[in-house]
Each structure stands twice: as C-alpha cells, then as structure tokens.
Amino acid sequence: MELGFRNIHAFVSGILPDGLEWIAFSISGIFLALVVINALVGVAALYTWFERRVLGRFQSRLGPNRWGPFGLLQPLADIIKLITKEDISPNSADRIVSTLAPIALLVPAFLVFAIIPFGTNSFLGDLNVGVLFIMGVTGMNTFGIFMGGWGSRNKYAMLGAMRGVAMLVSYEVPMALALAGAVLLAGSLSLSGIVASQTLPFLIVQPLGFLVFIIAASAEMSRAPFDMIEAESELTGGYHTEFSGIKFAIFQLAEFMAPLVTAAILTVVFLGGSRGPDLIPGQVWFILKALAATFLLLWIRATWPRLRVDQIMGFAWKGLFPLALLNIFLIAAEIQFFQSGGIEPIGVSTLLIMSGINWLVTGIAIYILANVLGQPSLQPKKPVPSPLANMYAEAE
Amino acid sequence: MPIRTEPVTINLGPQHPSTHGVFRLRVTFDGEEVIDLEPVFGYLHRGTEKLAEERTYTQIVTLTDRLDYESAMSNNLGYVTALEKLGGIEVPERAMYLRVISVELQRIASHLVFTGFFLQELGTFVTMLMYCFRERERILDLFEMLCGARITVSYMRPGGLTQDAPSDFWPALNDFLEDMPGYIDELEELITRNEIVLSRTRDVGVLDPEVAIDASISGPILRASGVQWDLRKADPYEIYSEMDFEIPIGATGDCFDRYIVRLQEMRESVKIIKQCVDKIPDGTVKTDGAFFMRPPEGDAYGCVEAPRGELGFYIVSDGGISPYRCKIRSPSFINTTMLRDMIVGGKMSDLIVIFGSLAVNMGEVDR
C-alpha cells in the first residue's frame, strides 16, 4: 500500500462509523503531515551529512567523520547542540517578525513535497494544478528571508534581505517560464501527468528549459554562484546573521531542504521522475535521479565563485529571460507543427526529432547570447611596461 | 510621492570575515553602492618599533617574524639586509643562496595564501582556500626542516643564518619544485579563465600607474598597474643579480591583474629556486661575532622585495647594543593609501574584492 492521503483516508474512514467524515479527514491529514514532516527532516539531516562529506572531499578535507560510523550521527549532534543553545535576539529586534521568519521559510519547502510524485503517486494524491502550486509555494520563501532580515534589526541582515527579495523575485520569472515549456510539452499541469508524458526525459527534449530552470532554481535557493543573500565574505551571513539556537537551526534546515526540493522538482519535470527500466522500483529511480541532481548542485557550489549583485540581476533579465522565452516559443511552434491539433501524446520518434532541433537551437542561442553578454574587456590584454619606471637604468 | 532614502553606515570590521585580521572600514552605503569609506587602523598595534629600541640587534629578528606573519622569512631578510648594510657585514655565499631559497619559498607561500583568500572572498566556498593551503603546507614543512618552525621562523641572523639546511631538505625541496608548476597550472586552469572571476575582477579597482607611483604603492600591486619595478632586478640584493627571471606585469591595474601577476610571480620564484639549487656552493652559513654585533654609529635604510611590496627597515644606531631607532616601512600599510579612491563608487562586493586584492596583512599594517 502506498503512503498517500487517499489510502490513509480510505483506511481511517473504514474503521470509523459513518457520519464522522470530518474526523477521518483530520486524523488522516495530521497523521500524514507528521509522517511526511518527520521523514523530510530526517532526510534533510542525512542530506546535510552528505553535503558536508562530499563538499569536504571536493575541498580535500575529510568532512564530519567523528561521531558515529562515517560521521553519520553528526547531524544529530548538530541538532542537539543548536536546540540546547540559548536563543539570542537583539534588544531592538521585532520579536514577532523574527520569530515567524524561520517558520515562513521552512513551510513552503514542506508544502512542495506534498505533491511530488515519488512513485506513481504523491502524498497528497495528484494535484491537477501541481506546477502552479509549486510556483506559488516556492515564491513564499521571499517572505521568510525578508522577515528574517527586517525583523533582526541588523544592517547586514537588512542588506542581505533586500538583495534576497530583488533576486528571488527576478528569478521567479525565468523559472516559471522554464516550467511552462515542460507544461506545454506534457499538455498537463499535474506533476504525474508530466511524469507520464516523459517517454523521453525532458532534459533531452528541451535542454534550454533545463538549463534555465537549473540556473534559476539555484538562484531561488541562493546557492553558489548566486549565494549573495548570505554571502559570508561580504555580509557575514546575510539575513540570518542575528539568529541563534533553534531559530538558526530552522533556517539551516530550510536552507538544506532547498536543494532537496529543487532536486525533486528537477527530477519530476526534467529527468522523468520515477520512470526508468523496471529492473529497479520507481522510487529508487527517483532517489537516484534526485541524488544526481543534488550532486550536480553541490559540484557547482564547490567550484564557482559568487556573482555581483548587479550581474546577478542583469543575468536574470538579459540572459535567462530571453532564453526562457525562446524555449517556450520553440516548444510551442514544434507542438503546433508536429501535433497538428490532435490531443494524442507525442511519440518518441517525434520527440527525438524535436530534441535534435532543440539541441541545435540551444547551442546557437547560447553562443549568440554569450557573445552578446560576454564583454570584450574580459579578453586578456597584452601588458605594456609603463615608461615611468626602468629598473635596468644605470644612472650616471 | 518621492521615496525618502538615506545612506547607511556600516562598520565593516574589526571582526568581519574579509578584513584579514582586525581592521575596521567605516563604510557608507547608498543602497549597494559605496559612497564613503574610512579605514580605521590600529587594532593590532603592538609597538614593534618601540620594542625594537630596547632589544639587541639579534633579538629584533624575532620581532620581525610577527610583522607580516604570512611571510616571516622576507621580514627576516629585510631586517638583516638593513643591519648588514649598517654594520658592513659580509655574508657567506652559501648563506645568501639559502636565504634566497627560503625567501622565494616564502613568496610562493604568501601568494598562495593571497590566492586562496582572494578567491574565498569572491565566493568560492572554501574550495580554493583549501587547495592553496594544501600546497602551502608543503612549503611550511620545508621551513620546519630548515629551522624547526613553520610560521614564525626566526631563521636569519645578522651575518648569515642560524643553521645550514639538513640533508633531507634538498630531496624534499626538489620534490616540491617538481610538483609546484603543476599546482600552479591547476590553479590557473581553475580560475584564470573562469568567467565569473573575470567579470567580478576585470576593471574593478583600477589603479593607474601614475597614481600608484605617487601613492608609494609597491610590490605586485604596482606591477599590476604596468610599472615594471622590482627591487630584485632594480637593486639586486643577495645573489639575485646572478639569477635569470622575469618580472611579470599587468595590463590595466585592476583586481584581476593583481591576481595574475602574483600567480606568475610564483612561477618565477620556482625558477629562481631551481637555479639556486643548481648553483649553491659549499661553505659556512654564519659570520663570527655577528650574533653579538654592535654596529657603528650611523643610519642605514635597507629594503627587500617582500611578497607584499617594498619592505624597508631604517635603522639608526648610536653604537650601542640595540638600535636607537628602527623604523619599518611596511608595504601593506602604505598600499592602503589609495583604498578610499579605489573603492568609492563601487558596489559592496567590489569593496571586498578590491580590499582582498591588495593582500593587506594587518600584522604589518599596525606593527
């Protein structure tokens, strides 16, 4: 039996007498929420271990390895430490806002997971406006970040929060447009529908959409190279500078949930979700694909430096936005051409032809955009010694 | 309705991840743009110049270690150069070779620290820092072989060195010299063509050569501005006149050039060390009597090309056992002269990058 709202609801209302429908609804809802939230917190804790170990290896360090086998209990130790720490907040801080901030940041991450189809079904069943739900819910974390920055009455935090709002709002646009490409292709707003229509993963069919989405998503979760919200070398931590104890723990949890959320959406929309050869169950396929996606995000985090604030904004509007529009236009035109009005799903051979065209257009588009955006001043210049100094001079 | 805005003043430091020690920048922001900046020094002031007045000439060597704690060897050399000029001490040839080897190793180590922290400030999450420190660790191991300490070496003495290198130093040095060019290639491939680094550092914090000279800026920052001036060529001390090496310069004087000049200097240092290893003669490394030296009355200014620029010591002697006055011309201190002019008008992120590209070391600034 799969763990989903419908199954639990059916089970509970089977036990209860008739007419107590609302109790069955509440019980199954609360039970599911408990299970899902605890499982997700556990997964996020495990993911912190994974991230720190892999990042450590990237940086030729060891990463946490002391506490438990291979350091697996390190997240537990961290949680205990953070919970037992004193919760300090500045005297002049806005208590209500700063207390709500971590919660406002964490809740959207959990909400997204309610509708991610891990196997054939998701926890909440199949939401027929899944993509819209995702867009709406992930947009909420802007509030959390701004509340954290505003409520803690710290100039660094405020700067980080202002940067955050500007960046997150800008990157919503290309992200939504990239998802729209997938929606067009699948002909469905539901995530299960998108998974079902991926006879060929959309990564292959629309690479441009994938590229735009992964860049925009890594900005949405403020990871390198877009981590200017919490740029520790500039803002000493950004919006969560003034938080400690359990509030800080929740901020960190939300921050570590973000890659999981991104990887899950990425897997569902572009990597074919739980589809794969039947040799392995769909859930395992899902986890494997999500792991690969998180590894990619980690790899980028370990390698690239951060962009400047104006460059990030410029990149969103001048780089990603046109690319996303081009992607939508391309997909729409191709669907119009190949599907010719019918509603039957597109065949694999047609998808292959489409992907061929798309890869070609992607290459050309990126090349053109790179040459437009890439400044000629970045080319190395030949140094010429200044006439002001001559160290070989022999003075008379 | 017009929006009422007002500038925000932030104290960047004295404790801040990017201030290289305890240093405070009082910055006024208009949004993200820096409109005013005032550096506040002195958090690490230990009065080295006053302390030097009541220590013997040899004891001061230990004080110089603590000036620029990332390049103690160069500080040692700068001090003993000035002292030998004042006292007229001849240094044995083997000692000069060993001095050059250790100083050039220190230059590589110091530039590695710079590279690591510079890229850290650009936002590479610790990765480059760890890579650079991994390479630097081997140099520190070599220093441990030479003199038993890794950071505060106190290796040089007036008239020579404390000790000759041990026999296992030479194979280890050769191993290092073989590996180092590969490391530098790796760093270069990792960063030099990286578009994010380029767009962050190109045309940021440009320093014109005229201004640089006018503001007494020295070292890699001056060379990045296109001024080909290096004391190792211009006024060769020790045995640099016999060495064959290039002085790399930058084209525009922006942050990227400051980085790339240092990277190329590492290559040249490897070249110099290789030549030294080939040519080093046998013999003693010490001069008798210099440990208890009393230079004649007078004054002397000796300077060397330290990793951060021209490090000068102006020593006034009254014939006693300790200097009458020992003034330190520290490159980091003077290189911060142009800080305000370079940063104002840039973004906050530029501030961090420009300040990082100056490679200021607070131990040396505050002395």
Place this chain on the structure above:
Amino acid sequence: MTRALTGGELAVQINDNFPNTVDEYTDISCYIQSNDLPKVARFLKETPNLNFAFLRSVSAVDYIDHFEIIYHLLSMRLNLSAVVKTKCPGREDPCVPSVVDVWRGANLQEREIWDLMGIRFDGHPNMKRIMLWEGFQGHPLRKDFLR
C-alpha cells in the same frame, strides 16, 4: 643597481635652484630647512634629471634636542635614490610642512608620525591619530615616553 645620490650631489642641485635651503650634507643625505620642504620636494619630483616620483618612506627620529624627519626618495625612471632630511627643533608642538600635496604616499605615514612621535604636519588633510585611539596621552615613540 640603484645608485644612491650622495648628499653633496643633491645639495648642489638644490642650491642651484633654491639658495640657502640646504643646511648641511653628509655622504648619504642632505639636510633641508623645514620651511622650504614643499618647494624642494616639488623640485625633486618634477626635475627631469632627478624625477623622485616615489616616496619610499618618511621616518622620524627623536634626538632629544631635536627631531629629524627623513625622506627616502626613489626615482624609478632613472633608478636613483636619495635621502633628504630635515630638522625640527623643540619638543612642544613640533611642526613641519606636509608633503602630501607632492607625494600622496606620505599621507598615512605622516599621520603615523604624528601619532607615535608627535610631530604635526602643516597642510595635511587629515591629521588624526592612526594607530592609537583619540584621546591617548603622549606619543609613544618619543624617547621621554615612559609608561
């Protein structure tokens, strides 16, 4: 090899243009009267055959009965170096003209000298303490500073 200009050579050059500014000269340095410092500095910087555009360092030494300010100059174009000194008598509020207008590099160093040695530089744009905090009593590098 950087050639060090002897005090005599320097004194001849300066005396030709500004008579009676050179007090005395030694092998390595030449003493200028402190009042004439800015114009001599400008002359040293802008004369083509001297071209001392680079101010290496400004130092101050406390000789009990007078202070001495030492300017180490460098000409990068000609690879020349020179030492110019000036004497500053008196222990109560000693004062010499500032050379920041000529060499910007003197800015922080003159502030440092004011802070640690207590010599005021006339015409310096920002004559404040630099290493020590405002309100510190005394100037630590003076020989009579005991703490």
Place this chain on the structure above:
Amino acid sequence: MYGTGIIRGLRITLKNLLLPSRMFTLHQYPDRKVGILWLAQNADINPLKYVLANPGKSIRAIIGLETVEDRQPKHPRFRGEEFTWYEQRCTGCASCAKYCPLGIIRIVTEPSGNAMPEGEKYGIEVFDIDIGRCMFCGLCVEACPYDALHLGSGFEEGTYKREELVIDIDRLRKSRKKPSTWFRPQLEEKSYDPGIGRDVDWTEAGRHESPSSDDQAAKWAKR
C-alpha cells in the same frame, strides 16, 4: 568561447574529488579512521584472512569505527615546548636569560656549587621558563655556551591555567630528555630524531668531545 572557463573549473574540482593523491592530503589528529585493507596491510596478511581472524575488528572497521593513532610526523629540528635541560652541563651563567627577547627565563644561583667536568659551576636554585609567553625563537638555545639548554620536541602542553605553563626547575629535571636537534649539529650528525628516538644522556648532548688531559697539556704548553 565565453562560458567555457567555468566548465574547466568543474573539471579541476572533479579531479580533486576523484584522484587519491589529491584527496588524502590531510592528517587527522590525533587518530584517524582506518579501513579493513589498511588493517590487513598493517598486519601483513591477506585481507580475507584478516577478516576471518579478527571478525570484531573487521566489522568495526567496515562501519568506520576503527581508529589508529596518527600524528603528523615532525622534523627532528622542530622547535617544541618542554625544554630539555641538563643540570650537569649548566653552569648557571644565565646567558639564556640574557638573550631571551622577552625575558621570561629566571635563574637564581648560589655560589657554593660542586665542581663539574667543565669547570667550576654554580648551584642552581631556580630555573623558571614561562612558556606561556615563550615564542620558541630559540635564542636561549643559541646563546647557551655549554649546550645545557635544548628546545624540546613536544607541542601538546595545553593547561587550564597560565601559571601551570611556567616550567620550573623540578619539571626541567624530571622531564624526558628528548632534545630537538635545532641548533645542535652534534645531535643531527648522529641522526637523532626526538620523535622516535631514545633519551639523550648529558654526555652526548654537548658539542665538544671533552679533551683528554694530554691534549690539553699539549695545547696550553705551546703558548
């Protein structure tokens, strides 16, 4: 082309992730985790045999709990704490105290010492070294004319109070005699390594062979 530079960077970090020579450059202190292969190699037997022989240890190693002591090897010249002092060699001249840049060595002598091989010597009542302020520059060792004071080779001297950092004469007498070879070429010639070596007796630590009376007579008779 614009945009390829960042891809190269990814390649380098991946190389650092995968290449073993770039991976294991860090020493974990004071012990490190070991795998089953290392244990077998250390015991010099086949890994399979090792598993059969010590199943408990193998399981611990597989789940990553097995550790061995591993310290960063340090060069014999390492200038460490806990000075090595030979009372037999010390004459109480206090050169070390004079040459200490910080003045942290305190020596009190009494004149009624007994005669020792190198000549008359003072009895030493107090010999305090405040290593809380010591910077291990080694000038005291360099100044010692009789090679009585040597730097030590340890570096684990953490204490809870600053006062405990003062090394007094009793501790100097009692401590193990494992001198660093820094500034002691006579120890280096014997390729002595304090990290693995034995204690050095006071007769070996000096820089001179004590001359026989014949030699001395010959030397002084010439003058």
